[in-house]
Amino acid sequence: MRWRVEDTPERAAFRGEFKAWLESVLPPGWVEALDAEDDEAFAAARDGFNPFAWTGVIGRTAYAAPLWPKEYGGLSGEPWMQQIVREELSDHRLPVFGINLLGVGLAGPTIIAHGSAQQKSRYLPKILSGEEIWCQLFSEPGSGSDLASLATRAVRDGDEWIVNGEKVWTSIAQFSTFGMLLARTDPDVSKHDGLSYFIVDMHSPGIEIRPLRQITGSADFSEVFFTELRVPDANRIGEAGEGWRYARTTLMNERVALSGLSIDAVSLTGGVRRDAWEAALEQVPDRRDPLVRQDLALIYSRQEAKEITAFRASAARLAGQVPGAEGGISKVFNAELNQYRSNALLDAGGLASIAWPIESVAVAAGAAAAQGRAQSLLRARANTIEGGTSEVLRNQIAERVLGLPRDPDVDRDVPWSHSRR
DSSP states (O other): OOOOOOOOHHHHHHHHHHHHHHHHHSOTTHHHHHHHTOHHHHHHHHTTOOHHHHHHHHHTSGGGOTTSOGGGTSOOOOHHHHHHHHHHHHHTTOOSSGGGHHIIIIIHHHHHHHOOHHHHHHHHHHHHHTSSOEEEEOOBTTBSSSGGGOOOEEEEETTEEEEEEEEEEEETGGGOSEEEEEEESOTTSBTTTSEEEEEEETTSTTEEEEEEOOTTSOOOEEEEEEEEEEEEGGGEESSTTBHHHHHHHHHHHHHHHHHOSSTTTTOSSOOSOOOHHHHHHHTOSOOOSHHHHHHHHHHHHHHHHHHHHHHHHHHHHHTTOOOOTHHHHHHHHHHHHHHHHHHHHHHHHGGGGTOOOOSOGGGHHHHHHHHHHHHHHHHHTTTTTTTSOHHHHHHHHHHHTSOOOOOOOTTTTSBGGGSOO
């Protein structure tokens, strides 16, 4: 079942306008192949399609961010507009965010909520167009789950701040133009009160980026080192010392961006199938095995539960509520579902999932599918860590949704400079 926004006449008209625009800019045969569920025709229509260039195509229209103000490239619209756009992008097998997920999903909402007029006019349009890619400079080797204990220091020097320290697990840092930096500007107050939020030019002198090789062989994450980095005070978001409040805006939007309404929502590749359940079925060579059937049943039921939960969270935003702890629920569930699904599909493939020939053209398709299953299994290990660990998010859900008492935090009101780290 696909859980979707209910169309009123106004919403149906907006959906029709957006679909008409999509049909006008997509390659010939794209929409027709999807309507006919013709994988071969869709592959032909998709041949040569550049998903990174697509970010610029949609980013130069108001459809990229319907909730953003019109003066910054949006529609000044209502939440249902954003939901309809995302539904149609998913239906048309197009990425919701593309490569600039952190810019559109995290930096943009934070700048809109807390940035100056000058910062909004300078950064927001190029976030949407994909001209400037963003990364998030929050986590540190000693401050991941307890982010507020971070040690990277920013010291005021006239109209600039001098930054020294280290960040880690920074996604796409090596490709980014700007970064969202959380740094300590006052060590003599409690850890939550002494932080400030900055926009950092990633090509500035004093920044060293060291990509981290993952188990998949790729290097999506990096270590980032700051040595006497100078950041203009004009790049500070909001008031000094209020960085934790601004960071929470970023983090709440991060949960929502990573949880997603559908596993396929940010896919850059794929065939005409739009449903994760159908995609799972296509990868199972033998569905008669009772253990395989049990796994498939669990995948289906959990996928449906995830869709319903995500839809409820979307309904809250449609009613005008800001993202809250429900984003953490969807993020935890989606991460663990993705890990379960990748494990189950690898098991269902048997030995072909861990060893495949590469020299024979005749088996190329099967080898690619097996390699994809192995890649998914390895990449899914990070899902319960990135964007907030499942353990920490469960604590937040317990406190903010279930109303349970907070875990003891002995240094919460102790000056950071006196706390044990």
